[in-house]
Amino acid sequence: MTGMRLGGVRRIIVSPDIGYPDNDLNKLGPKPTTFSGQRALDFVLRNQGLIDKTLLFDIELIRIIPSQ
Incomplete structure (x- = not known):
């Protein structure tokens, strides 16, 4: 989340047309x-x-956890 500050909020919208799989009752x-x-x-x-x-x-x- 490049550019965010502590306490900042970003909204992410994932539309169905990007191809995430449909739910299937038979899938684990x-x-x-x-x-x-x-x-x-x-x-x-x-x-x-x-x-x-x-x-x-x-x-x-x-x-924020700094990298070591």
Whole structure:
């Protein structure tokens, strides 16, 4: 995150047209470790056609660790 200062926030938008893979119920991957996480994942997988597939991340710089 070149140019960011401590406490700075950047928004990253990943549109579906860049080619990230679609969810497939038969693929292996990380599993939620909480009940609420599993419920959220189940909701997303059941309603894929109703949900915008654009990913939105707000990244906050909270610490800088100098290289050695």
